[in-house]
Amino acid sequence: MERPNPTEQMQHREAEELLGAYIIDAVDPEERAAIEAHLGLCVTCRGEVDALRSTVGIIANEGGPAPAGLWERIEEEINEGGDTVTYRPPQRSRLRIPTIIASTALAVAAALTLIFGIEIHSLHSQVTELSTQVTTSATRAIATAALLQPGAKRFALDSPQGHAVGSVVALPSGEVVLTSFLMHPLKASSTYQVWAIVDEKPISLGLLGNRPSISVFHTGGRQAFEFAITIEPAHGVAQPTGAPVATAAII
Amino acid sequence: MQAESIQRNPQHRSKDTEPQLHEISDAALVVAVARYNQDALAEIFRRHGGAVHTLAKRVTRDQALAEEVTQELFVRLWNEPERYDAGRGTLRTYLLMQTHRRSVDVIRSEEARKRREQNDSAAVTSTSYDIDHEFGDLADREAVREALQTLPRDERKAIELAFFDGLTYREVAQRLEQPEGTVKTRIRSGLKRMNVTLSQWRAVEA
Numbered sequence: 001m002e003r004p005n006p007t008e009q010m011q012h013r014e015a016e017e018l019l020g021a022y023i024i025d026a027v028d029p030e031e032r033a034a035i036e037a038h039l040g041l042c043v044t045c046r047g048e049v050d051a052l053r054s055t056v057g058i059i060a061n062e063g064g065p066a067p068a069g070l071w072e073r074i075e076e077e078i079n080e081g082g083d084t085v086t087y088r089p090p091q092r093s094r095l096r097i098p099t100i101i102a103s104t105a106l107a108v109a110a111a112l113t114l115i116f117g118i119e120i121h122s123l124h125s126q127v128t129e130l131s132t133q134v135t136t137s138a139t140r141a142i143a144t145a146a147l148l149q150p151g152a153k154r155f156a157l158d159s160p161q162g163h164a165v166g167s168v169v170a171l172p173s174g175e176v177v178l179t180s181f182l183m184h185p186l187k188a189s190s191t192y193q194v195w196a197i198v199d200e201k202p203i204s205l206g207l208l209g210n211r212p213s214i215s216v217f218h219t220g221g222r223q224a225f226e227f228a229i230t231i232e233p234a235h236g237v238a239q240p241t242g243a244p245v246a247t248a249a250i251i
Numbered sequence: 252m253q254a255e256s257i258q259r260n261p262q263h264r265s266k267d268t269e270p271q272l273h274e275i276s277d278a279a280l281v282v283a284v285a286r287y288n289q290d291a292l293a294e295i296f297r298r299h300g301g302a303v304h305t306l307a308k309r310v311t312r313d314q315a316l317a318e319e320v321t322q323e324l325f326v327r328l329w330n331e332p333e334r335y336d337a338g339r340g341t342l343r344t345y346l347l348m349q350t351h352r353r354s355v356d357v358i359r360s361e362e363a364r365k366r367r368e369q370n371d372s373a374a375v376t377s378t379s380y381d382i383d384h385e386f387g388d389l390a391d392r393e394a395v396r397e398a399l400q401t402l403p404r405d406e407r408k409a410i411e412l413a414f415f416d417g418l419t420y421r422e423v424a425q426r427l428e429q430p431e432g433t434v435k436t437r438i439r440s441g442l443k444r445m446n447v448t449l450s451q452w453r454a455v456e457a
Contacts, residue, residue: 020439
């Protein structure tokens with residue numbers, strides 16, 4: 001079954017030299033086909049490609065938001081175009097509602113509360129788990145809509161090294177949308193915890209879990225000009241135990 | 252993941268994964284996609300759609316092309332979820348590698364190349380594209396930056412031109428006025444070196 005055809009088979013050495021270029025798609029289509037044929041036969045080369053795969057995955061991973069409306073187009077194509085509302089089973093419809101609302105720029109917090117039944121947490125809920133992790137892609141559209149709200153203020157969320165790691169959008173209503181916090185996943189025994197700095201004291205806004213995404217919380221009407229995120233034990237803490245891994249402040 | 256588990260069974264168009272979609276693993280989501288659970292695909296898009304689009308845009312330097320590539324990728328995942336083999340890496344790596352391959356194929360077509368060249372100046376001036384970048388996975392980005400910095404300059408340049416500009420190693424060789432064989436070797440040795448650095452980084456993170 002695995003007998004090579006000597007006339008067509010790429011020599012091992014030739015294939016091996018091209019593995020780096022192959023895994024980052026820097027070979028011609030003919031070379032690609034020849035290498036793939038060789039990989040089917042050569043355990044050594046397959047091992048090297050497997051080993052490099054996750055590295056290339058990391059190089060390729062810059063994160064980033066998907067453009068608004070793209071999911072809806074994918075959904076439409078999957079449902080074979082046409083009047084997708086008519087043909088879509090009812091369970092899918094909830095994915096569209098928030099986007100429509102977002103696109104008509106209704107109040108962000110109201111939309112979240114109405115559609116997802118999300119409880120907006122306040123400063124009183126010291127270390128309560130935030131239940132506002134996004135549940136559908138459409139929520140991302142709402143987060144984007146938050147940026148477009150009149151009076152929205154965006155703060156850069158920076159690592160101690162000064163790299164932008166996300167942003168915080170504060171709305172005049174007191175809702176705060178952590179729009180882009182996509183940090184490295186933590187062990188299950190840890191959580192990211194978000195703090196508002198009020199009168200120079202950290203006050204817990206809640207836990208973001210170990211795989212944080214977009215979150216919404218409320219400052220309870222108090223003015224916060226600084227936010228910080230720390231890594232804490234999974235149950236959360238009343239006071240930060242370590243230095244922040246990210247901070248945001250009014251520019 | 253067992254091979255059988257991913258077989259399509261339209262009978263199971265159930266809501267069994269619906270309540271806690273955001274908590275279930277990528278591999279389980281792909282199984283749900285195989286059962287025609289569109290919400291599972293939406294969740295995969297939520298988790299990885301941005302990264303896919305960012306990479307497609309970085310390589311194609313064209314918003315419309317990047318969106319086409321992203322759409323194509325997710326439609327393909329919907330139609331052929333069994334192509335993802337959880338044993339060979341994470342779903343994000345799988346999607347990003349597919350994205351990269353598709354993106355370079357797209358830009359190597361002549362028409363796209365012209366569009367891309369027209370977009371070159373715009374791409375340079377819009378790199379402070381905050382909202383896109385701030386969503387990025389900081390940890391990976393910093394690790395990659397550091398790993399790239401540890402490479403000899405020639406290796407780094409060859410990898411960057413090939414990976415982010417979508418050039419073949421032959422084109423890289425022309426661009427750098429170096430022999431093809433040298434570029435081929437540099438790409439491979441550079442990636443291996445990064446592999447070592449990033450493995451150490453992953454060990455520390457774990």
